[in-house]
Each structure stands twice: as C-alpha cells, then as structure tokens.
Amino acid sequence: MLEVSGLTVDYLTANGPVRSCNGVDLTVHEREIVGIAGESGSGKSTLITALTRLQRPPAVTTAGSILYHSPGHEPVELTTMTDGELRRLRWNEIAIVMQSAMDCMNPVMRLGDQFADTLRAHRPGIRRQAVKERTAELLQLVGVPADRARSYPHQLSGGMRQRSLIALALACDPRVVVMDEPTTAVDVVMQRQILTQLLSLQDRLGFAVVFVTHDLSLLVQLADRIAIMYAGRIVEEAVSDQIYRNPFHPYTRGLRDAFPSLHAPMGELSGISGNPPDLRNPPSGCPFHPRCPQRLEQCDSVLPELLPIDGRRVACHLHTTPQEEISR
Amino acid sequence: MSPTQSSAADVVLEADHVTKHFEISGGLGRDTTIHAVEDATLQLRRGQIVALVGESGSGKTTLARLLAQFYPLTSGQIRLDGEPVRTKHEFADREYYSRVQLIFQDPFGALNPQKSVRHALERALKLHHTFNGREELEQRMLELMERVNLTPAADLIDAYPHQLSGGQRQRLVIARALAVDPEVLLADEPISMLDVSIRLDILNLLRRLRDEEDLAMLYITHDIASARYLANTVQVMYAGQTVEGGPVESVIQDPQHPYTKLLIDASPDPESALSAEGSGDLGEPPNLADPPAGCRFHLRCPFAMDICKTEFPKRSELGNGHWTHCWLHAERPQPTTES
Numbered sequence: 001m002l003e004v005s006g007l008t009v010d011y012l013t014a015n016g017p018v019r020s021c022n023g024v025d026l027t028v029h030e031r032e033i034v035g036i037a038g039e040s041g042s043g044k045s046t047l048i049t050a051l052t053r054l055q056r057p058p059a060v061t062t063a064g065s066i067l068y069h070s071p072g073h074e075p076v077e078l079t080t081m082t083d084g085e086l087r088r089l090r091w092n093e094i095a096i097v098m099q100s101a102m103d104c105m106n107p108v109m110r111l112g113d114q115f116a117d118t119l120r121a122h123r124p125g126i127r128r129q130a131v132k133e134r135t136a137e138l139l140q141l142v143g144v145p146a147d148r149a150r151s152y153p154h155q156l157s158g159g160m161r162q163r164s165l166i167a168l169a170l171a172c173d174p175r176v177v178v179m180d181e182p183t184t185a186v187d188v189v190m191q192r193q194i195l196t197q198l199l200s201l202q203d204r205l206g207f208a209v210v211f212v213t214h215d216l217s218l219l220v221q222l223a224d225r226i227a228i229m230y231a232g233r234i235v236e237e238a239v240s241d242q243i244y245r246n247p248f249h250p251y252t253r254g255l256r257d258a259f260p261s262l263h264a265p266m267g268e269l270s271g272i273s274g275n276p277p278d279l280r281n282p283p284s285g286c287p288f289h290p291r292c293p294q295r296l297e298q299c300d301s302v303l304p305e306l307l308p309i310d311g312r313r314v315a316c317h318l319h320t321t322p323q324e325e326i327s328r
Numbered sequence: 329m330s331p332t333q334s335s336a337a338d339v340v341l342e343a344d345h346v347t348k349h350f351e352i353s354g355g356l357g358r359d360t361t362i363h364a365v366e367d368a369t370l371q372l373r374r375g376q377i378v379a380l381v382g383e384s385g386s387g388k389t390t391l392a393r394l395l396a397q398f399y400p401l402t403s404g405q406i407r408l409d410g411e412p413v414r415t416k417h418e419f420a421d422r423e424y425y426s427r428v429q430l431i432f433q434d435p436f437g438a439l440n441p442q443k444s445v446r447h448a449l450e451r452a453l454k455l456h457h458t459f460n461g462r463e464e465l466e467q468r469m470l471e472l473m474e475r476v477n478l479t480p481a482a483d484l485i486d487a488y489p490h491q492l493s494g495g496q497r498q499r500l501v502i503a504r505a506l507a508v509d510p511e512v513l514l515a516d517e518p519i520s521m522l523d524v525s526i527r528l529d530i531l532n533l534l535r536r537l538r539d540e541e542d543l544a545m546l547y548i549t550h551d552i553a554s555a556r557y558l559a560n561t562v563q564v565m566y567a568g569q570t571v572e573g574g575p576v577e578s579v580i581q582d583p584q585h586p587y588t589k590l591l592i593d594a595s596p597d598p599e600s601a602l603s604a605e606g607s608g609d610l611g612e613p614p615n616l617a618d619p620p621a622g623c624r625f626h627l628r629c630p631f632a633m634d635i636c637k638t639e640f641p642k643r644s645e646l647g648n649g650h651w652t653h654c655w656l657h658a659e660r661p662q663p664t665t666e667s
Contacts (some may be wrong), residue, residue: 214524276523
C-alpha cells in the first residue's frame with residue numbers, strides 16, 4: 001500500500017546537513033500494523049513526518065520515493081506531489097495522530113466544530129445534519145460520549161482528548177493511519193484502553209497502521225511487523241515475534257533486554273552501554289559499532305547493508321560474514 | 329533481601345497517616361479543596377528501596393514532596409529517625425536536607441544551564457561540609473563523579489549541562505544529591521525522561537547505591553516492570569489513597585486489590601499478545617476536588633459493594649508483610665448482601 005524506498009532526510013543546519021533519515025526502505029501492506037521503534041534521535045519521527053509530507057524546513061527530503069498504491073488507480077508518488085494533491089490525499093487516504101492531543105487541537109474551538117471543520121474541508125457540500133451525525137458516530141466509536149462534542153479540549157481528560165484525536169483521524173475513512181507515540185502522554189490503564197480500542201477499530205474498519213514508539217515491549221504486543229531504527233537507518237525488520245524471541249541485530253537484542261520483565265525470573269540486566277550517536281558527527285562504518293558487544297573487525301569501516309536473511313531484514317556484519325571468519 | 333525481617337530500628341524516614349489537602353482559590357469566592365493525599369503511611373528503611381506506583385494524579389509526587397518538607401501537612405506526622413519533623417522556613421532547613429535529598433524527573437530543568445558541573449557540585453559540597461583547601465574540595469568532586477559513573481570526571485567537570493547527554497545530566501543530578509551524604513534519596517520518576525537504552529544504567533546505579541552505601545530510597549514510577557527490577561517493597565496509590573503494599577514479588581505476582589490487578593494487567597508485557605477483546609471502558613481516575621466517598625476506586629471496581637461507596641476499609645494484613653485496603657479482604661462491620 002505504501003512503498004518507501006531510499007528515503008533520505010537532511011536537516012539543513014549552519015554547520016552543514018545532518019542526515020537523520022538515511023536510505024530507509026519500508027513497505028506497509030493493507031490491514032497491517034507496522035511498528036517503528038527506536039530511541040530519540042533515531043529518526044523515527046523524521047521518517048513519519050517525511051512519509052506524510054508534513055516536515056518543515058530545515059528538514060528536507062533529499063532522496064528516495066514514497067509510492068502510494070490504491071485499488072483501481074495508478075500508484076502515486078508522494079514526494080513530488082503538489083499541495084493541492086496532498087490535501088486530497090490526507091485524511092481521505094492517510095491520516096495522522098500525534099503524540100500530544102492538546103497541541104493538535106485548537107484550544108478555543110469546541111470539539112464538534114473541529115470535527116465539522118475537517119469534514120467540510122474533505123467532504124465539500126456535506127450537510128449540517130450529516131456533520132452532526134458523523135461527529136457523534138465517530139466519538140462513540142472511540143468511547144467518548146457524543147455530548148462531549150460541545151466541550152472545549154481543556155474540559156476533556158487527557159485520555160478522552162487522545163481518543164477524540166483518533167476519532168478525528170478516522171473522520172474520512174482513511175486507509176492508513178500514522179501514529180506518532182499516541183499513548184506516551186497517557187497512563188498505562190488509558191494506554192491499554194486506547195490500544196485495545198484501536199485494535200478493534202482496525203478489525204472493523206480495516207485500515208493499516210504505522211505506529212511509532214520507543215516502547216518496544218508495547219510494540220511487540222501490538223504490531224504485526226516491527227522495524228528497529230538506529231541513527232537514521234533501519235537496522236532490523238521482522239515479524240514482532242521474531243524481534244522479541246530471536247533478535248539478530250545486537251542493538252535489537254540490547255533494546256529488548258533494556259526492559260525489565262513483569263513476570264519472568266530476573267537477574268541483573270545490562271542494557272546497552274554508551275550513549276546514542278551524535279548525528280552531526282556519525283561514527284564510521286556501522287553506526288552502532290562503538291556500543292556493540294559483538295563488534296567485528298570491519299564494523300568500524302564498512303557500513304552493513306540491510307539484507308534479507310531468514311525471512312527478515314537485518315543490517316549487521318555478524319549475519320553476512322561467514323562463520324569461520326568470525327571465529328578467526 | 330526480605331524487607332519484612334527488618335526491624336523498626338532500620339526505619340530512617342517515615343510518613344505516619346499523613347494527609348494533604350490543597351486549598352485552591354478559584355476567584356469569586358469559589359474555593360476548592362484538592363484531596364491529594366489521604367491518610368498515607370510509608371516507611372523507608374536503610375538499604376531498601378520502596379517503589380511508589382500509581383497513575384498520574386494518584387498523589388505519588390505529593391507524598392514524596394511531603395517527605396521532603398516542601399509543604400506543610402494537613403494532618404499526620406513525618407518522622408526522621410523516630411523524631412517528628414516540623415516544617416521550618418521553606419528550603420531553609422539545611423540539616424534536614426543534608427539527610428534527605430530529592431531527585432526530580434526532568435534532568436534538564438533541575439540544572440542551571442549557565443553553570444558548569446563544577447559549580448553544581450561545589451555549591452552542594454560547600455553548603456554542607458567544610459574543606460581544607462581547594463585540593464580536597466576538587467578531590468571530593470572527582471570522587472563524587474566517579475561514584476555515579478560520570479566519567480571521564482576530569483574532562484567533564486568543566487562541562488555545561490547542554491554539553492551532557494540526558495543520562496549524564498541525570499547522573500550529575502544524582503551526584504549533586506549525594507554530595508551532602510544523605511541517608512534518604514527520594515527519586516521522583518528519575519528515568520521516565522531518559523532514552524530507553526540509558527534507563528537501565530540509571531536503575532543499576534540506584535541499585536548499587538542502595539547495596540553499597542546503604543541508602544534508603546523512595547522510587548516513584550508508573551512503570552511496574554522497573555519497580556519490580558529496582559525495589560524491595562512496593563506501595564500502590566490510587567486517587568490519593570494507598571490501596572496495597574508489600575514485598576515486590578508478592579504484590580506484583582499476586583495482587584489482591586482490584587486496582588493493582590488492573591494496573592498490572594494494563595502494563596505492556598511482550599509475553600502476551602493484545603487482543604481487540606476486552607476493549608471496554610476501563611474508566612478514569614476521579615476528580616480530586618470532589619472525590620467519591622469510601623474507597624475512591626469503587627466507581628471503576630468490578631467488585632464494588634455497597635459498603636465500598638461509604639467507607640474506606642482498614643488495612644488488612646495478608647501475611648508476609650503484604651497488606652491491602654479493600655473490603656474484599658477486610659472484615660465488615662455488619663454483614664452485607666453480596667451479588
């Protein structure tokens with residue numbers, strides 16, 4: 001449905017460009033939940049703002065393509081679209097849910113008016129009564145009482161605001177919903193509630209989800225497929241279960257082990273030593289090599305490619321170098 | 329490591345039935361009272377970490393700030409080494425702060441961006457200790473930095489906060505707190521703003537401080553898994569009321585209060601897949617300006633009985649140091665019809 005290839009995003013700074021997304025390839029299929037995990041600065045948010053063409057200078061997409069496929073139409077290229085074409089695509093085909101609902105809503109507009117705004121912009125000629133009915137229907141979909149349409153955003157609790165934002169994203173029946181840490185600002189109980197609701201909505205309405213978060217244990221529970229990002233690149237991409245049970249990349253393994261378990265027996269955990277890389281001055285070779293416990297000779301000079309291995313994709317010399325050379 | 333075996337003598341800092349109500353002036357005579365903490369009891373012992381867990385707004389931070397003497401109590405008592413402490417002038421009680429230190433969530437806001445690492449540590453050291461000359465002071469600063477793994481200490485001592493990573497900043501905040509040789513460390517969500525790969529380092533540092541320096545520690549979090557990793561005992565708060573507590577494994581593996589169960593079930597656990605089923609409304613915490621009577625969880629509780637709506641249950645001991653405030657476990661004053 002979405003086909004990203006070679007996507008590269010630079011932040012233009014006074015000291016030269018900082019590459020925060022570097023040759024990213026990613027596909028999203030119909031009705032699929034794709035998770036993107038990584039730490040801050042790994043480029044995950046840059047990736048999805050580029051994906052939705054929402055980035056602002058100094059971020060500039062310098063290379064790559066994003067193809068959007070829809071049934072009965074030719075694939076369209078998002079990176080070269082005009083603003084007018086984008087406007088038709090957004091909300092109708094691709095919708096976005098951001099992290100902080102408070103920042104996404106107009107604080108001086110009633111909730112219902114914000115829904116009406118969206119519906120009128122994307123469904124020209126829609127009748128007043130239809131707007132009202134659709135708003136009530138959408139709010140009920142996410143478990144917010146329909147009479148809340150008369151409230152201002154500040155009168156809603158954090159959980160209700162975030163759910164309203166999801167309802168707003170679904171206003172025009174999108175085929176893809178892109179979510180950037182939609183539950184980091186709410187409590188665990190509300191988080192669970194929002195996620196189970198999202199799953200049941202997805203079940204019913206059949207949209208695809210691109211879900212970005214730093215919380216890998218949550219993503220393992222939620223997503224069908226997970227891409228792990230580090231220093232602007234995807235370092236591993238696999239089915240959720242494989243990422244959790246048998247990660248190939250040392251960074252993925254470190255990230256998985258950085259979360260203490262709730263029920264399993266537990267000893268001292270070690271996590272990942274060192275600090276995330278400075279993208280202004282990225283390490284040579286594999287960007288993870290200064291922190292990697294299984295570093296090989298070529299890791300500090302040769303950048304590993306993201307290659308398909310055993311039904312997944314991984315960018316690590318450990319899995320492309322013949323075994324005898326590793327043990328040597 | 330069993331906390332139940334420690335005697336009362338190990339208790340350094342304790343809150344005894346403390347209550348805090350905030351009076352908020354709404355203008356036009358519409359004053360409201362926020363019932364932030366209700367009758368909370370908590371004990372911090374040497375060489376032990378107590379995790380205080382709950383949703384935001386449950387009163388965790390208020391309780392920590394009461395322990396740090398930030399606000400006067402509405403009722404109850406805070407005792408340090410068995411001696412009741414009375415709030416003196418705000419922030420002026422140097423003796424108290426040389427024994428009890430607080431670490432905040434945000435290592436970016438806790439440091440003066442215009443002052444170097446040296447300044448932050450020197451100030452704390454000089455305020456609480458006396459030194460024979462510059463060299464001894466310098467030596468102490470480098471030692472402190474080594475203790476929290478803020479290394480290479482000699483290079484970083486002249487750095488400014490913006491030159492440090494988030495993890496290094498939080499280490500500096502911890503080093504500054506340790507500068508006064510405290511006996512109690514109150515850590516308010518110390519890792520929630522750090523990168524995932526850094527969090528474990530800080531948790532391991534706190535574990536080491538507990539084990540090697542015998543510090544008593546309060547660890548506030550909403551992340552149950554990290555509480556399990558770090559703490560000896562755990563205490564669960566809901567809407568200002570303490571609902572359950574005890575040894576960490578006992579509470580997390582065998583929760584007795586319906587709220588604790590809800591909280592643990594809702595925590596991310598990669599071992600179990602999420603399903604769209606059970607997507608019902610789990611409700612939200614009540615407004616503390618007008619809290620429900622009785623057990624404040626009764627509005628969301630699947631087992632709520634009539635008595636839950638009127639009266640908050642007394643503490644029931646479940647053995648092995650595990651306790652809860654819940655009518656499911658408490659003796660009722662008169663028999664009630666159960667559904």
